[in-house]
Structure formats: C-alpha cells, structure tokens
Amino acid sequence: MAKLRFKAIELAQSRKPIEIKEQLKRSELFGKNVFNENTMRQYLTKEAYKGVMSAIEHGKKIDRKIADQVSSSMKEWALSKGVTHYTHWFQPLTGATAEKHDAFFETIENGMAIEKFGGSQLVQQEPDASSFPNGGIRNTFEARGYTAWDPTSPAFIYGTTLCIPTIFVSYTGEALDYKTPLLRALHAIDAAATDVCKYFDKNVKKVTSSLGWEQEYFLIDKALANSRPDIAMTGRTLLGHSPAKGQQLDDHYFGSIPSRALNFMRDLEMECMLLGIPVKTRHNEVAPNQFELAPIYEEANLAVDHNSLLMDVMGRVASRHDFKVLFHEKPFSGVNGSGKHNNWSLSTDSGVNLLSPGKTPMSNLQFLTFFINTIKAVNNHEALLRAAIASASNDHRLGANEAPPAIISVFIGAQLTQVLEELEGVTKGKLSPEEKTDLKLNVVGKIPDVLLDNTDRNRTSAFAFTGNKFEFRAVGSMANCANPMTVLNTIVAKQLKDFKVEVDTLIDKKDLKKDEAVFNVLREYIKSSRNILFEGNGYGEAWEKEAKRRGLSNNKTTPEALKARISKKSIELFEQMNVMSKIETEARYEIEIEEYTLRIQIESRVLGDIAGNHIVPTAVKYQNMLIENVKGLKEIFGKDFEEHASQQIQLIKGISGHIEAIHAKVEQMINTRKKANNLKDAVKKAEMYCNEVKPFFEDIRYHCDKLELMIDDEIWPLTKYRELLFTR
Ligand code: ADP
Ligand code: MG
Numbered sequence: 001m002a003k004l005r006f007k008a009i010e011l012a013q014s015r016k017p018i019e020i021k022e023q024l025k026r027s028e029l030f031g032k033n034v035f036n037e038n039t040m041r042q043y044l045t046k047e048a049y050k051g052v053m054s055a056i057e058h059g060k061k062i063d064r065k066i067a068d069q070v071s072s073s074m075k076e077w078a079l080s081k082g083v084t085h086y087t088h089w090f091q092p093l094t095g096a097t098a099e100k101h102d103a104f105f106e107t108i109e110n111g112m113a114i115e116k117f118g119g120s121q122l123v124q125q126e127p128d129a130s131s132f133p134n135g136g137i138r139n140t141f142e143a144r145g146y147t148a149w150d151p152t153s154p155a156f157i158y159g160t161t162l163c164i165p166t167i168f169v170s171y172t173g174e175a176l177d178y179k180t181p182l183l184r185a186l187h188a189i190d191a192a193a194t195d196v197c198k199y200f201d202k203n204v205k206k207v208t209s210s211l212g213w214e215q216e217y218f219l220i221d222k223a224l225a226n227s228r229p230d231i232a233m234t235g236r237t238l239l240g241h242s243p244a245k246g247q248q249l250d251d252h253y254f255g256s257i258p259s260r261a262l263n264f265m266r267d268l269e270m271e272c273m274l275l276g277i278p279v280k281t282r283h284n285e286v287a288p289n290q291f292e293l294a295p296i297y298e299e300a301n302l303a304v305d306h307n308s309l310l311m312d313v314m315g316r317v318a319s320r321h322d323f324k325v326l327f328h329e330k331p332f333s334g335v336n337g338s339g340k341h342n343n344w345s346l347s348t349d350s351g352v353n354l355l356s357p358g359k360t361p362m363s364n365l366q367f368l369t370f371f372i373n374t375i376k377a378v379n380n381h382e383a384l385l386r387a388a389i390a391s392a393s394n395d396h397r398l399g400a401n402e403a404p405p406a407i408i409s410v411f412i413g414a415q416l417t418q419v420l421e422e423l424e425g426v427t428k429g430k431l432s433p434e435e436k437t438d439l440k441l442n443v444v445g446k447i448p449d450v451l452l453d454n455t456d457r458n459r460t461s462a463f464a465f466t467g468n469k470f471e472f473r474a475v476g477s478m479a480n481c482a483n484p485m486t487v488l489n490t491i492v493a494k495q496l497k498d499f500k501v502e503v504d505t506l507i508d509k510k511d512l513k514k515d516e517a518v519f520n521v522l523r524e525y526i527k528s529s530r531n532i533l534f535e536g537n538g539y540g541e542a543w544e545k546e547a548k549r550r551g552l553s554n555n556k557t558t559p560e561a562l563k564a565r566i567s568k569k570s571i572e573l574f575e576q577m578n579v580m581s582k583i584e585t586e587a588r589y590e591i592e593i594e595e596y597t598l599r600i601q602i603e604s605r606v607l608g609d610i611a612g613n614h615i616v617p618t619a620v621k622y623q624n625m626l627i628e629n630v631k632g633l634k635e636i637f638g639k640d641f642e643e644h645a646s647q648q649i650q651l652i653k654g655i656s657g658h659i660e661a662i663h664a665k666v667e668q669m670i671n672t673r674k675k676a677n678n679l680k681d682a683v684k685k686a687e688m689y690c691n692e693v694k695p696f697f698e699d700i701r702y703h704c705d706k707l708e709l710m711i712d713d714e715i716w717p718l719t720k721y722r723e724l725l726f727t728r
Contacts, residue, residue, distance in 0.1 A: 067119030135587025178482035212297025216338035330396035338477035394476035404462035411461035460538030
C-alpha cells in the first residue's frame with residue numbers, strides 16, 4: 001500500500017499545467033452549443049419560434065405540428081455541429097444528472113439509413129430508468145417513468161450529444177425528479193407575486209425568480225485522490241491526521257491561483273461558455289486547494305440546470321487536468337468545508353428587482369412588501385427550509401463553526417432593522433395625512449441612500465439580505481439547488497398569497513386605502529416575525545441558547561431535520577400551492593431518509609475496512625520492526641538494554657493499545673450496524689445509524705490518527721493530509 005502512496009506522490013509532483021489556448025473571446029464562445037433564442041430565430045419557422053417562445057414565457061402547450069418543426073430544426077442544427085446522438089437530460093432524485101443516448105441514425109427499406117429526430121422523440125420518452133429512487137411511487141404495475149421536454153431550459157450540445165432538458169414523472173403523473181416540483185413552485189411564486197405587484201404597478205404580468213449560486217469545491221491531484229479508498233468511495237477522508245500547517249495563516253484565501261488549477265479553470269470556463277453557463281468569478285477559498293466559482297445569476301430553473309450541468313462538466317474537465325473535484329461538504333477535517341450559497345431574488349417582466357430598494361416611496365413600499373413577506377415566510381417555515389438542505393454530508397458543515405449553524409435565521413443589517421422598527425410603530429387602521437407624509441419622507445423614502453453604504457455583511461447567518469437579494473448560505477456544496485429553491489419559492493408564494501388576502505380584506509371591510517392596508521399588514525408581520533431576525537454571531541453558543549428560547553428549531557442531524565418535511569403543515573403547504581401532492585412529499589421523505597442511511601452505511605464499511613485491513617497491519621509491521629530493534633539492543637547491551645530501548649518499548653506498548661482499541665471499536669460498530677440493518681422501519685434505521693453507528697467514526701479515527709503520528713512515514717499506507725492538500 002505504501003508503494004501506491006509514494007507512486008501517487010511522485011506522479012502528482014511531476015505534473016505540468018496542461019496548456020490551454022483561448023482563440024476566441026469568451027463573449028464569442030458564449031452559447032455556441034445552445035439552442036437558444038438566437039439559434040431558434042435562425043433555424044425555426046416564424047410559427048415554430050412563436051410557439052416555443054410563448055411556451056417559455058406563458059407556459060403555453062406546444063402542439064404536435066410545432067414540436068415536429070422544432071425537432072427537425074434541432075436535428076439540422078445539431079448535425080451541422082457533428083452531433084450523432086440525442087438524449088433526454090434529467091435530474092432524478094439521486095441528485096446527479098441522468099441521460100440515455102439514442103442515435104439519430106435509423107434504418108429504412110433497401111438496407112438504407114437516415115438521420116431521424118421527430119417531434120414525438122423531442123416531446124416525450126420512456127427511458128425505463130426504473131432503478132432511480134422513487135419512494136414507492138412506481139409500483140410494479142405502473143413502473144413506467146416518462147421524461148417530458150422542458151422548453152424553458154434550452155437544449156444544448158455536449159460532446160457529440162444533443163441534450164434536451166426534461167422533467168421525469170411516473171405513469172400516473174407524480175414527480176420523480178427535482179425539476180418538476182421546482183417548475184411548479186416557480187409557477188406558484190409567479191402567480192402570487194404578480195398579484196401582489198399589481199398593488200404597485202398594474203402592468204406587471206410576470207414575476208421571475210432568479211438564482212445566482214456560488215459553488216465551492218476542492219481540487220485534488222487525481223493520483224493522490226485515487227490512492228485513498230475513502231475519497232474514492234465516499235468523497236471525503238474518513239481519517240488522516242491534521243497537517244502541521246492547515247489554513248491558519250489564511251495564505252490560500254484569495255491568493256494567486258496555482259497554475260495547474262488556473263488552467264483547469266480556464267478550460268472549464270470555456271466549456272461553460274459553449275454551454276451558455278455564464279460563469280464570471282473564480283478565486284481561491286479559505287482552505288488549501290479549495291476554490292470557488294460563480295456565474296451571473298439567471299432565471300431559477302435555468303440556473304439550477306446550469307449548476308447540475310456544471311458539476312458534471314467539472315468532473316470531466318478536471319480529469320483532463322489530472323485532478324479530482326471534491327464536492328463533498330467536508331472532505332477534510334480541521335480545514336473549512338464547502339458550501340453553495342444560493343443568491344435569490346424576484347423580478348418583474350418590466351425589469352424591476354422586487355428585492356432592490358427603489359427610487360420613489362411607492363417603489364420602496366413595494367420593496368418592503370417583498371422584503372418583509374420573505375422574512376415572514378422564513379419565520380413560518382424555518383424548519384422546512386432547514387430540511388431542504390439536510391444531507392449526511394451537510395451535517396458535517398452546519399453548526400461546525402465555519403458555516404451557518406443548523407439554526408435558520410435572517411440577517412438584514414442595522415439600517416433595515418431600524419426601518420422595520422419604525423414601521424412597527426405605524427398606527428393601527430387609518431393613517432393621518434401627517435403620518436403618511438412622515439412615513440413617505442422619513443421611513444420609506446429614505447431607504448435607497450441608506451442601503452448604498454450598507455457594507456456590514458454577517459458571514460455567520462444562514463439567510464442574509466445582501467442589498468438586492470437574499471443569500472441562502474446553508475446549502476450544501478454537493479446539493480442539487482432545486483430542493484432549497486423549491487422550498488424557498490413555495491413558502492414565499494404561500495406568504496404572498498396570504499398577504500394579498502389580508503390586504504384585500506382591510507381594503508374591502510375596513511375601508512382602508514391600499515397603502516394604509518399594506519402598512520397595517522406589514523406592521524403585524526414585523527411583530528410576528530421578530531424571532532427569526534438575528535444580527536449577532538451565529539457561531540456562538542449564546543445564539544444556540546437564545547434561539548432555543550425563541551422557539552427556533554436547531555436540528556443538527558438529517559434524520560431530525562427531515563421530520564419537518566412531512567409535518568402536517570408542510571404537506572398542506574405543498575398541496576395548497578400545487579407543488580407536491582401528499583404522496584410526492586412522503587415519497588421524497590422516504591428517499592432522503594434512505595439515502596442518509598446508505599451514505600452512513602457505506603462510510604462505516606469503508607472505515608472498518610481501512611482501519612482493519614490497512615492501518616492495523618501497518619501498525620503490526622512497524623511494531624515488529626521495533627521488536628526486532630529491541631531484541632538487537634538486548635543482544636548488544638545485555639541487562640542494560642532498557643536504558644537504550646525505553647522509547648521503543650513505549651511505542652510498542654502504545655501501538656498495542658491503539659490496535660486493541662481499533663479492533664474493539666470496529667467490532668462494536670459492525671454489531672451495531674447489524675442491529676440497525678435488521679430494523680424494518682426506515683426512520684428508526686436512519687436514527688440508529690445516526691445516533692449509534694456514526695459516533696464510532698470519531699473513536700476509530702482518533703486511534704488511527706494517533707498511529708499515523710507514531711508509525712514510520714516510509715510504510716504509512718494512506719496519502720497524508722499534507723500531501724493531499726499542499727500538492728499543487
Ligand atoms: P458575494 O456574495 O461573494 O459577495 P456577489 O454579491 O457579487 O458576491 O454575488 C454573488 C452571487 O450573487 C453571484 O453569483 C451573482 O450572480 C448573484 N447575484 C447578484 N445579484 C443577484 C440577484 N439580484 N438575484 C440573484 N442573484 C444575484
Ligand atoms: Mg456569497
């Protein structure tokens with residue numbers, strides 16, 4: 001084993017940056033492999049173009065005739081670019097992307113062949129794909145799953161394949177993927193927000209939800225990563241002693257990007273340009289060999305697709321540069337983990353960002369309406385929002401004093417806190433002309449210039465307002481953004497819907513003017529949402545206590561957190577907003593619970609294997625070397641030998657102690673696992689894995705890491721942290 005380690009190190013150290021040629025400007029590359037508006041204008045008839053655009057903009061159905069025209073033009077475009085295959089591209093509940101390629105090629109009579117791609121192949125496919133998680137939705141009688149074209153996300157070419165973004169649903173119409181509920185949630189927020197916008201601007205016809213994600217990741221030399229069975233099997237290191245130098249000097253953060261990594265990034269960015277992913281920012285992150293990449297924000301559905309596509313493309317480009325990308329939230333203990341900030345905002349078809357303060361008192365009242373409704377939505381559904389980011393890997397990060405805590409709270413900054421305080425004092429019912437003027441001039445009217453110099457940014461908050469958007473920072477780096485985006489858009493949609501009812505009631509029943517009614521409802525919302533607002537240090541122990549007092553949830557593990565997904569309140573919410581039926585919500589819960597168990601189970605097996613079959617034999621080998629040495633010393637020095645062999649004897653004893661402990665713990669862990677595996681109830685099983693199996697990991701690791709410090713570096717089998725993290 002040690003041979004593999006040293007071979008890998010030698011290989012990693014001999015690598016040279018892969019040369020990258022940039023012949024075209026980024027803007028010239030952008031969208032070249034996308035069947036976007038521009039391409040459609042060139043390739044489609046006027047009628048087909050109009051059909052697709054009205055499907056994108058108004059959700060209109062595309063009829064067969066138009067689908068035939070579109071598919072034929074898509075084929076023509078794709079063939080002109082050397083494409084041979086097409087695939088429906090979808091996001092099953094594994095979190096990854098899925099594709100099944102079919103050739104355009106088809107045989108006809110007389111032994112001849114043609115390239116064919118009809119409307120029916122574009123619109124719907126039955127990929128079978130029965131092995132994807134479905135939470136019991138696909139029973140054996142109705143096991144078929146269908147993919148159906150999502151025209152709101154444009155088709156693209158990757159390699160020699162035309163990829164058509166699709167939803168994935170069961171024969172009976174239930175969602176089997178991430179995209180379907182997201183599209184429904186985006187529809188819900190469009191409807192609810194457009195209705196509310198009409199108080200302020202009658203001409204608004206559509207509200208779009210935007211997402212700008214920031215993706216953190218580690219880049220590790222491929223040979224080094226492959227030399228570690230834990231990284232290969234679980235995406236993280238299950239053991240390994242911290243190096244003498246970690247991130248304490250902060251010398252990696254925003255430093256100059258190492259040239260091998262930089263060339264990988266440039267290569268990746270060019271791929272992204274071709275695919276229409278508008279990547280813009282790149283930099284070193286806090287931990288050694290950790291980086292971040294962020295695009296310009298886009299419509300949420302497209303942004304989610306682009307993030308999923310990016311993660312796939314990153315893996316492939318990394319391989320060309322002899323790297324492995326680690327998306328795991330906590331690949332290394334002792335240095336920072338990775339997250340995926342989700343920047344979220346709403347904007348109208350007239351181009352107004354509803355979360356950006358405006359120029360007039362009226363537009364600011366609109367801003368406050370959306371701002372306060374979002375806060376209230378998070379206040380009402382904080383536990384569900386936490387559930388939306390729960391995973392075995394994200395559990396390592398949340399609450400680990402480097403990332404947001406497991407408590408969801410909203411940070412808004414000192415100035416807006418003050419604005420809310422003033423609004424809380426608004427008179428109940430009708431407002432006097434003086435009060436109205438005062439509100440317009442001194443409260444609502446003052447927001448823009450105040451926010452311009454709002455630079456206080458609280459990095460410890462899970463959900464922070466950052467000037468013209470909210471930033472959901474607790475999302476895991478491995479996660480598919482669709483899940484948190486579905487929940488966020490759904491809870492805000494529900495909140496806006498309730499808001500509209502309340503305001504209308506005040507207008508109709510209490511004879512209030514529109515702005516009076518809005519002020520009245522917002523005042524009550526501020527009062528009832530106070531608990532979710534927190535400006536202090538989210539990492540501190542004091543906040544845990546305070547949050548508890550406020551009644552906020554603090555679910556530190558996935559099995560605990562996921563319960564909020566199937567609470568009566570959540571099930572009703574999803575049903576009422578037409579985002580997910582009860583069956584769909586329950587199925588998702590089942591899938592997530594099971595995935596949790598499987599991940600911990602795999603980690604447990606891998607750890608048992610490494611500890612028992614790699615670490616212990618190495619320890620025994622080294623102990624034998626020491627014993628030989630002591631025997632030799634005894635031969636030379638006779639009864640005085642102990643004077644010269646005391647260190648060695650200490651080591652021999654120490655090693656025995658650790659070996660014994662590892663054996664005992666691994667055995668106990670295996671027995672506990674067996675018990676857990678016998679449980680019929682999936683939730684109980686997950687809880688047992690969480691509360692009884694997982695705690696062994698730290699114990700076993702402790703002893704293995706101690707051995708790493710004792711044993712001769714020459715024979716240590718696992719590539720060490722310093723080698724993984726500091727090889728550039
Ligand atoms: P940081 O949060 O690291 O300081 P920025 O504030 O510049 O960085 O933006 C981070 C991300 O926020 C980018 O991906 C950007 O596209 C996105 N973003 C900026 N404005 C909006 C918006 N109105 N809606 C959604 N995302 C946005
Ligand atoms: Mg950010």
